[in-house]
Amino acid sequence: MAVSDRRRIIRRKAWLALLLTVAFCVASILAASWSHVRWDWTEERLYTLSDSTRSVLNQLDAPIRITAYITSGLPQPYGLMRRFIEDMLQAYHEEGGDKVAFSVIDPSNDPEAMTTLTALNVPKVRVQLVENDQARVKQGYLAIVLEYLDKREVLPVIGSETGLEYLLTSKIRKITGKGRPRIGIVDAYGSDGYDRLRRLRQLAGEDYDFVSVDPSAKPIPSDLDALIVAGLEQEPGEPFRYRLQQFRLSGRGLLVLAGNAKAALADEISVRPVQAKANEWLKADLGVAVEPGLVLDRQSGRILVNQPRGMFMLQAAVDYPFLLRVTDVDDAHPVTRHLKGVQIPFASPLAIVREQGSRPLLSSSAYSAIQQGPPFDVDPLKPMRERFDGAHLQRSLIAVVHEGAGRKVIERAPKGLEKEGMDKRGDTVRWVVIGTPSMLEDELLDENGLMFVLNTLDWLSGQEDMIDLRSRGGGQRPLPVLEDIERNLWKTVWMLVLPGAVIAAGLWRWRVLRRRRRA
Amino acid sequence: MMSSFWALHGKEWRISLDTPLGYVVATAFLFASGFFFGKNLFLYGQADMRGYFGVLPLLLMFFTPAVTMRLIADERHDGTFELLATMPVSTLTIIAAKFAFAWGQVGLWLLMTSVYAGSLALLGDVDGGQIAAGYVAAFLLAAFYASVGLFASSLSSRSIVAYVIGFVLVLAFFLLGATAGTLPVGWQDVLALVSPLAHFDRMLRGVVGLDDLVIPLAWTLLFLGLSWFQLERRQWQ
Structure with missing residues (x-):
């Protein structure tokens, strides 16, 4: 086989391998992006349904319907919120079984949903975003509506992931008749x-x-x-x-x-x-x-x-x-x-x-x-x-x-x-x-x-x-009070001990090499 | 194949241990790490490492290309790459061995910083799971940066040029994440889903998703593939 032919074959194989690698990586990224598998490693399992929520869901007498109204196209971090809310509602559904149904609706494509939200007086979230070098305000919904028998409860604005489970579960408790303490x-x-x-x-x-x-x-x-x-x-x-x-x-x-x-x-x-x-x-x-x-x-x-x-x-x-x-x-x-x-x-x-x-x-x-x-x-x-x-x-x-x-x-x-x-x-x-x-x-x-x-x-x-x-998650992990001298000592230790160990290891290695060279 | 992998891998470690560069870079990284770890810890008064993990992408951005810059560039500059190419070692093995060294080197630094977690546990009540998730995120980010640095090293025969290219590539990823808020919403969504740095940030909460693991690894594989292709090109050029 001529050298030029061999080069052509190698080139073709290399391009094919590269394209396959790129395709595999892109497919992995896309597949992983849609995956909802996750592990909660926090000590208090902050992002996993708590026993309190499980107990509330297991006591439901009649089905509850949870509808999340989330406008698409909101900038980050609100875009990621949709995924978090979906995951959380899925967890509620898995625990409650037939007693908990949920759906996620984009109200901008659904006139009926828009009418419902207007009737419920749910406020729009105003988010500033930059497009084409111009700042503008986008309005949208980040709300959850709970329906149980003939009753309705609303979480008008979901501002953050922290505490969402508490808000949702306390609304379920309220709507299912346990009522608020007086x-x-x-x-x-x-x-x-x-x-x-x-x-x-x-x-x-x-x-x-x-x-x-x-x-x-x-x-x-x-x-x-x-x-x-x-x-x-x-x-x-x-x-x-x-x-x-x-x-x-x-x-x-x-x-x-x-x-x-x-x-x-x-x-x-x-x-x-x-x-x-x-x-x-x-x-x-x-x-x-x-x-x-x-x-x-x-x-x-x-x-x-x-x-x-x-x-x-x-x-x-x-x-x-x-x-x-x-x-x-x-x-x-x-x-x-x-x-x-x-x-x-x-x-x-x-x-x-x-x-x-x-x-x-x-x-x-x-x-x-x-x-x-x-x-x-x-x-x-x-x-x-x-x-x-x-x-x-x-x-x-x-x-x-x-x-x-x-x-x-x-x-x-x-x-x-x-x-x-x-x-x-x-x-x-x-x-x-x-x-x-x-x-x-x-x-x-x-x-x-x-x-x-x-x-x-x-x-x-x-x-x-x-x-x-x-x-859950609200508790602090405070450090104890330290004197100025103790604080400075810790800072010095953190800053100098590890570099010092590396320098010491380097000097030791240098001496070993020098001894070898002399020998 | 495995024996040649270990031989090459061992060679890189020997170079790193027998020359001052590895020690200088490690010392500088650990000094900066210690400084940033202790800087605001007592100001916030909380026994967690999120402040440190927050600056880690920046630190690794400066120091990882310093580890990877010489890996291929020096071989080409010194003419030893041609020698390597004549040996019964595949390009894949060369790339794998050099990447494993770079990741191992940065991983070792990160492992050393677990001293901070240990001392924090002595001082207060830490959330071990959250810190562990932070370290997993850091190791994955180090793998990604190492693969980018290796690719940069395959583009040039001068270490310093490889460093600059590696730094600029990593900086581009970092800036994309940092300025995401000014991009159109559609791009923000894409970045949030595929950016390795966005997944790094997410893992710091203490929750590890399958996507948080797969996406940085996929990016790493992509850059290793590009490095491999860059070396393979020499065979037909």
Whole structure:
């Protein structure tokens, strides 16, 4: 065979092999793009259906229909959301079997779907995209509608993958008739009442039915599942305490937020002391004492403050010791089992006076101390070192939980309340006391704190199955507080140890080679 | 075939261990890794490695072509490739052995960075599964970058030119991902589905999909195929 012929054959074979390789790669990429096989390696199986969802789906009495309305052509990351939603609905369908049917519809091609969405008042998502060097806004739908018997529930905008399972399952629970827990917010003796807790109502209003109650003046409605008492500023009267006792002993839950000072964040960060006697009833009725002072912790959260820098004011994030980053949580309790940490603002130390059924839920770190007062100096610009200089470091109890038998403190009903009663739901009494009156305030309620509060409300209302679901993925994995020197040491180790090992290995190899050459 | 594979593979490791270049590049990579790992870790105060994995594509973009640049370019420059071509070794074996070395070298660096994960576990409560998924993603990305670098090395007989070509190719993939938001929606969808970097990002959540594994490997195979073709061309040119 001539050399030119052989070259031609080799060339043909090479081109064929290359084309086959390219075709194989393209086919693999396309096939894999359509695959829905995936493995969830996260410790808490964050992207796999939880036991809570499985339990809800297995209890369905009638079929539920879930329709996702997703406009095609939305830019990323919304485009990927469609796939995530499809995968999740498929998982719901596989678990629920015939009881869960789902479909994904592009409303832009379906006038009937458009009419349905308009009738349901589902808002369009507005997304900015750049095309032909021009920015424009594209509108579309990212909604899920659930239909069960003659009822309908809507998730109007799916903003992110995180928490979608929780939203979907809580909607299924709601639509299938289990209803929302009804939570009373006490509005008496200077507490943060219904009107002041706007953010809580806004963020949790879908899952809970909040109502305002005033136990100092009226009986507590018996259809409530739990009650929030957020920071009394004056000493409560006996009717108030009696009605709370009746409520508690009937097997309904009670959440009390109490401390020595309330946040005052109007112009600057400061606190105002509450009356010394405002918290005394807790000691008598619940066996929890609010000890004097405010807890400050080196293991703290950060806040933004305006700092003077020459002629300018610059905004900077500073560690704020009165915003406790509590990581010492009760790992065994349903409320805190999935929480790695909670931020608690302006906390006062608590003490358990009667131990039957009560136990610590949250404690500050070993790097915390107590500032005596009032008055309290909570200036965020004061250096941390100065605050802790000579301070006696000790852990403080920040929240207490009680589950067990109730104790009757007020034996006889106050005058005029003799006929008031409350139907009993159970013999187990559940309450939680958190040593801060300010946690639910609009300015201080963050995502992490909200999760802790909602877990608490679910536990108090006997809806524990939702706690596991809500807590998935939301929990933080905080690092412990380290001194500057420790932090710098770790950074140095990470930066120098591995390169040092490589250099050492290189020098050793060089010496071996040199010895060989000489030999 | 296997014996020639191991012989070539071993030769590359010997060159790497007996010359300063391998140590210099490894030292620089590990120094930069350590710096970026510790830089914001305490600022965010979370025991996870997503910050580090976030900058890893950039680090590998600089350092992987430094490993691959000499693999074929130097052989051609020194004239040893002709010698290799006369031996009973197929082009496929040459490519496979050199790629395995490059991936192994970068893989070894990545393995060394598991010290960070270990120390983080001493400090806090880490999600081991999420970190493992991050490492799988990193190994796959390293394979992709190594194949691109090898292809670049097959295009030139000068190492430095091979480095620049490899870097520019990898940078092009990186920039495509980084500027995806400014592309038409249809292109964004395509990129999200086929870009190895998009799959790298997705795996960092701790979820490993079949597509996340197959797509970077398919791209790797594609560039290895191109490298093989580039060497085969010499037979008829």
